[in-house]
Amino acid sequence: MIFPVPKPRAKRKKVAPTGRPRTRLKNRNARRKGRAFGASHVDEAYLDWIRTLPCAPHLAMGLEQRTTTEAEHFVSKAHGGYDRGDTYPGCGECREMRHGTMGPKAFTRMLKARGFDERALCKKLVVIYESEKFPCP
Numbered sequence: 001m002i003f004p005v006p007k008p009r010a011k012r013k014k015v016a017p018t019g020r021p022r023t024r025l026k027n028r029n030a031r032r033k034g035r036a037f038g039a040s041h042v043d044e045a046y047l048d049w050i051r052t053l054p055c056a057p058h059l060a061m062g063l064e065q066r067t068t069t070e071a072e073h074f075v076s077k078a079h080g081g082y083d084r085g086d087t088y089p090g091c092g093e094c095r096e097m098r099h100g101t102m103g104p105k106a107f108t109r110m111l112k113a114r115g116f117d118e119r120a121l122c123k124k125l126v127v128i129y130e131s132e133k134f135p136c137p
Contacts, residue, residue, distance in 0.1 A: 043083040047071045049129055055091035060116040067092035074118045084129070088121050 050071045058065045072090035075081030090098070098107040108118060 045133075046084050046129060047087065049133075050087055050089050050125070053089040053125075055094060056088050056121055057094050057111055057116060058091060060111075061114060065091050065093075070095055072098070074122050085126050086122055088118060088125060 051069050053069060055065045055069055069089045069091055071083075071087050072095060073081050073083075073087050075086040081087075094107075098104055102110065111118060
């Protein structure tokens with residue numbers, strides 16, 4: 001005859017005073033100013049200037065821009081990109097194509113096939129912005 005044996009108790013997770021399980025990561029990293037990526041890389045003045053320009057891919061391909069201009073990051077902030085040097089003006093349609101329909105790599109390949117270099121444009125825009133913002137005496 002087999003005697004029933006009670007199940008061993010499940011180990012309980014250590015719980016913080018807030019009621020959530022403890023983790024090794026801090027809730028807020030003071031060095032990053034509480035944000036995961038790019039807290040010190042935000043340049044609002046540059047992004048505002050970028051948003052005043054027309055959509056660069058539409059302009060290069062000779063298409064009519066139908067949506068407002070947004071700041072498009074060539075290198076995302078999660079991958080170490082900055083606002084200044086990795087941003088160019090793009091419209092909502094281009095943003096949807098880049099992030100939704102095609103993906104970043106396919107979108108970049110499609111633009112390169114049509115003679116549009118995003119990286120070179122980002123570098124040129126920084127030079128233009130700095131020459132307007134900080135002219136030589």
